[in-house]
Amino acid sequence: MNLFVNQTITIYQLKVQGIQNSSVMQIGSAGMIRPVSNLYNTGAYTGAAPPISPPLPQTVQLPAPS
DSSP, X not given: OOXXXXXXXXXXXXXXXXXXXXXXXXXXXXXXXXXXXXXXXXXXXXXXXXXXSSOOOSEEEOOOOO
């Protein structure tokens, strides 16, 4: 049996408290989400990454729908 879902989603403001490795953020519907986490050190790094500058905003303001 095939199930088709049509939906309209309007988001005025989206606040994400935190995203980490292997996180999944879903808006809407999906048949099945298969989590996959692959971590590769292709640059042969040996230390931690430097902090980002400037810090990312905590709240993302989305434009109004047209």
